[in-house]
Structures are given as structure tokens and as C-alpha cells.
Amino acid sequence: MLVMHVILIDILTSHGGWLCVEKEVPQMSLDTCLTRSRGPSGESVVRLGVQLLDVYLEFLAGRCRPNTVLAAAYDLKVFFTVVAKAPDQVCAADVLGFITAQRTGRVGEHAVV
Numbered sequence: 001m002l003v004m005h006v007i008l009i010d011i012l013t014s015h016g017g018w019l020c021v022e023k024e025v026p027q028m029s030l031d032t033c034l035t036r037s038r039g040p041s042g043e044s045v046v047r048l049g050v051q052l053l054d055v056y057l058e059f060l061a062g063r064c065r066p067n068t069v070l071a072a073a074y075d076l077k078v079f080f081t082v083v084a085k086a087p088d089q090v091c092a093a094d095v096l097g098f099i100t101a102q103r104t105g106r107v108g109e110h111a112v113v
Contacts, residue, residue: 046073052087
């Protein structure tokens with residue numbers, strides 16, 4: 001059983017609150033493998049082995065320093081390991097639940113470390 005606490009806000013009334021979502025989640029894992037190598041020009045190349053994530057990392061590499069790209073790749077690996085969904089299946093509730101779990105230091109079967 002996965003329990004996610006999600007922060008909600010009604011943009012029309014500016015009233016917010018919490019929603020606790022409990023649901024059975026099949027435990028699949030996205031097969032991400034963080035690799036770091038050198039490209040033909042000697043530039044650092046960071047990949048996770050998932051096409052959409054690799055395209056995003058390539059986009060970052062053109063705009064950020066190599067350590068920033070490496071940090072983003074690691075963060076993506078942790079996120080997709082915990083959420084256990086393909087990138088095209090992730091929704092806002094997954095992201096907010098992950099952030100909330102990190103901030104509250106939740107301990108348990110699905111702990112975020």
C-alpha cells in the first residue's frame with residue numbers, strides 16, 4: 001500500500017489543504033542505470049538509459065555545468081526508483097507526494113533517502 005500526502009490548493013479561492021491518497025501500487029521499477037562517459041569532443045555525457053530522461057539530460061548538458069547535469073541525473077534516478085512509474089505516467093500528485101515524503105522524512109517500506 002502506497003500512501004502519499006499531497007498538498008492541494010484551490011486557485012480560485014486560495015484555500016489549501018491536504019489530501020491523503022492510499023492505493024495499491026504494483027511494484028514495478030523503471031530500469032535506470034546512471035552512466036557517465038566522455039563524448040567525441042571530450043565533453044561529459046550522463047545517461048540513465050531511458051530515452052525521455054536521456055534527452056532531458058542532453059538538453060541540460062547544453063546549458064549547465066557537468067556537475068549540475070550529474071546531480072540532476074542522480075535526482076531523477078532516485079525519483080523514478082521511488083515512484084516506480086514510467087516518465088510518461090508520472091503526474092503532479094506523484095511529484096508532490098515525493099517532495100512531501102522527502103521533507104517529512106517518512107520512514108517505512110517506501111522511505112525516501
